[in-house]
Structure formats: C-alpha cells, structure tokens
Amino acid sequence: MPIRGATFGIVGALAAFPRRLAAREVARLNGVLRRGVTRKTTHVVFGRILLEKSTAAEIEARYDAVMTAAQRALSEAGFLRLLELARGPVASAISAQALREQSRLSERDLALLSLFDAFEHDGEPYSFRDVILARKYAGLIAGGAGWHAIARSAHRTGEVTSLTALSLHVEDGETIYVRSGDLLHELDGQTLLPLGDSDDAELEELFGAAEMAEAEHDFALASALYRRCLSIDPSDSVAAFNLANVLKAEGKVDEASHAYAIAIKQDPDFVEAWFNFADLLRGQDRSDAARKHLLKAVAIDPDYADAVYNLGALEYDLGNLAAARRWWVRYLELDASSDWAKTAARGIQFVDLHKTKSAS
Missing domain, CATH: 3.40.50.10190 (BRCT domain)
Incomplete structure (x- = not known):
C-alpha cells in the first residue's frame, strides 16, 4: 500500500x-x-x-x-x-521537460499550476491536452498574468480541459477573460465545496487566521482562534500545539503545559510537541522532566538535531560533562557547519580540557 x-x-x-x-x-x-x-x-x-x-x-x-x-x-x-478515490486520466506520455519545451512554460510555474490542478494531470507524464493548456498559460504569463491568477481562474468553468477550446486573455495581470467574437467575458463562478460542509471551511479559515495572528505576535487573538479551532475539532493536535506555543509566548506557563499535553495525547509521535514542552520545563528548572521529554523526542526522531543539541546543553548545565559530550558529538554528526555546531565543538573542547586538568 x-x-x-x-x-x-x-x-x-x-x-x-x-x-x-x-x-x-x-x-x-x-x-x-x-x-x-x-x-x-x-x-x-x-x-x-x-x-x-x-x-x-x-x-x-x-x-x-x-x-x-x-x-x-x-x-x-x-x-x-x-487514496484510490479517483482514477487518473489516460493517454499520458509527455514528460515535464517536454511539456516545458513545447510551451515555454517555466519549471516553477508548471510545478505551481500542477499543484492546484490547472492541468488534466497533477504531474508527469502529461497529456497532449496539458500541452495545449501549458501553451495558453504561457501566453497569459507573457501578457502579465501570474500563475496564481491563472490557477484561481482555471476551475471557474468546470473541468480545466474545457479551457483548451477557449481563447484566453489577461488584463491588469489578475483577471482572466474569454474572447467570444469581439467581446471579452470574465471567467466567473465561485469555487464550491460540493461535498464539503461548513465546519470544514470554517475550521480552515479560523486556523489560517490564527496562524496569521501568531506570525504578527498578536498572541491574545491567536490563542482565542486556536481555542475556537479546538472547540470544533478537539482531536486537532496541531491546533493544540500552536496554542501551547502562543500561551508560552504570553508567559502563561501552566496553560501552555496543558496544551502541550493535549497535543501529545492526541498525537504521541508529535516530536515538536515533546521538544517544545521540554524547553518549557527546562525554563521552570524541571530538568529531569525536560530530559525525559527530549529523550522521547530523540527516540521518535533520532536525527532531530535541535533535540540532540539541547540534551547536550541540559547535561552541561547540570554538570554531567560526559553525557553533554556524548550528545554534542552526536550533534556534530547531524550538523557540522552551523553556528550551533561551532558551539557544540567548543563545548566538547572544554569538556576534554576539563578532563585533562582533572587527571593531572
């Protein structure tokens, strides 16, 4: 499977x-x-x-x-x-490179338009219809349209393959028109949710608004929106995790701890939740609990460099120099060139020097 x-x-x-x-x-x-x-x-x-x-x-x-x-x-x-809920179109044998060569569409525009199903196929191999569409899209882009405007308009007539028979034009780089005789008609209609429901749409809109508020450091609004997401879908581990991060930024430590615990309960393999919860616990001088959470993060994802580094730093702060050295050596196996790698290397040197002095 x-x-x-x-x-x-x-x-x-x-x-x-x-x-x-x-x-x-x-x-x-x-x-x-x-x-x-x-x-x-x-x-x-x-x-x-x-x-x-x-x-x-x-x-x-x-x-x-x-x-x-x-x-x-x-x-x-x-x-x-x-998911095997739909079958792919037949008669597809054109590579992405061949489609770009025949249409002069850029690799990036092809990838983004395919990502929003502006072609008959969502990836290679493409069909002859896709070549026709690619040529039309390349013409619109040459006329000032962006891939975003094209993808947004492509589904407004129904099946995108219906665009192969239409003469498409662009004005102001945003609005796509269909020529009918001497007249231009805007591609109209609304993107519908024929099989969806209001909760799905509301939840996605709320989640997007919460992410935006969080990015703008409007933590009070972000936390309210994430709470609303969780009231609609209590099983949403990502909303709980994001809420915890926002509450932590607000200094609401107990509430943040509760939200991290919810995220982990809903998704025990949510490695970022274990890591961020560990950071919160370390800030409360709960070193043993922080260590357990970091060890869990590394057990889930052995290549999680941030967790490995923090384990080294935690052990160093606690005076467990041998353990700190082991974790920092592992960190350098994952990251040998960043500023954090330089810090880890200096930590190893310090531990080695300390060991030498202790032995003399």
Whole structure:
C-alpha cells in the first residue's frame, strides 16, 4: 500500500471533497492525516481554497518549505488518486521537460499550476491536452498574468480541459477573460465545496487566521482562534500545539503545559510537541522532566538535531560533562557547519580540557 505509515498534512481547505472523507480514507489505508505540517509529515496536500485566502508569495513560501524539507507536495486531484478515490486520466506520455519545451512554460510555474490542478494531470507524464493548456498559460504569463491568477481562474468553468477550446486573455495581470467574437467575458463562478460542509471551511479559515495572528505576535487573538479551532475539532493536535506555543509566548506557563499535553495525547509521535514542552520545563528548572521529554523526542526522531543539541546543553548545565559530550558529538554528526555546531565543538573542547586538568 503506497501510503502505509505516511503522515499527511493539509494546507488550506479542500475544494473537491470534505476533510473528514480524506481522514477516513487515509486511516483505512493505514496512514495518518493531520492539519498543518510537522517534522513527521511526509505528504503535504495544498487545498485549492488556499488560492482565495493567500497571496502568491505566501503560497510559494509554503511550497518552498515543503520542497526544502523533502516532503511530497500533492494537489487535491493527486491526493484523491493516491487514496484510490479517483482514477487518473489516460493517454499520458509527455514528460515535464517536454511539456516545458513545447510551451515555454517555466519549471516553477508548471510545478505551481500542477499543484492546484490547472492541468488534466497533477504531474508527469502529461497529456497532449496539458500541452495545449501549458501553451495558453504561457501566453497569459507573457501578457502579465501570474500563475496564481491563472490557477484561481482555471476551475471557474468546470473541468480545466474545457479551457483548451477557449481563447484566453489577461488584463491588469489578475483577471482572466474569454474572447467570444469581439467581446471579452470574465471567467466567473465561485469555487464550491460540493461535498464539503461548513465546519470544514470554517475550521480552515479560523486556523489560517490564527496562524496569521501568531506570525504578527498578536498572541491574545491567536490563542482565542486556536481555542475556537479546538472547540470544533478537539482531536486537532496541531491546533493544540500552536496554542501551547502562543500561551508560552504570553508567559502563561501552566496553560501552555496543558496544551502541550493535549497535543501529545492526541498525537504521541508529535516530536515538536515533546521538544517544545521540554524547553518549557527546562525554563521552570524541571530538568529531569525536560530530559525525559527530549529523550522521547530523540527516540521518535533520532536525527532531530535541535533535540540532540539541547540534551547536550541540559547535561552541561547540570554538570554531567560526559553525557553533554556524548550528545554534542552526536550533534556534530547531524550538523557540522552551523553556528550551533561551532558551539557544540567548543563545548566538547572544554569538556576534554576539563578532563585533562582533572587527571593531572
């Protein structure tokens, strides 16, 4: 089974089907579905409603983060096909490189347009219809349109393949028009949630607003919004984790501890929750509890460099120099060039010097 053991995160609301259906199918196939993206996430699904709620720059930043983390980015159609809820179109044999060469569409624009199902296929191999669409999109981009405006308009006539028969034009770099004789008609219609429900849409909107408030350091608003998310879906471990981070920033230590505990209870493998909870405990001089949480984080993810480094720092502060050295040596195996690596190396040198002096 291709998704056994995989962890999926959804960014933005789904337009084609409800989240609860996706969660049920992922669980049936022995995967895990979570809101947002964490270290354990292996696949990130970009919901098409994101096009209506976020700017091109914001979406590109999310996409770049996924690519940097070596996670797999999925469109809604790609997600459906992976869940075996939809079959892929037939007659596809054109590589991404060949499609770019025939259309002059850039690699990045192709990737982002595919991510929001602006083609018949969500990835290679592409079809001849996709080549036609790519040429039309390249023409719109040459006329000043961005991939975001194109992707936002592509589904407003129904199936994107219907665009192959239309003459498309752009004005002001944002509005896509269809030419009919001497007249231009804007591609209209609304992105619908035909199989979804109001809770799905409300939850995604609340979560996005909470993330924005958190990024702007409006912690009071962010905590209120994350609490609202949890009132709708108490099982949302990511909302609980984010709430804990916000409460910690507000100095509400006891409430933050409770929220971290909820996140861990809902998702025992939520490595960031174990790590951040450990940091909170260390700040309260609860070193033994902090150590246990950091050890749990490393047990879940042995390559979690931040947790390894903090274990070294914790043991150093407690005077356990041999243990500190072991953890810092491990850290240098994971990171040999950053400023933290230089600090770890100096720590090892200090421990070695201390040991030499003690022996003399």
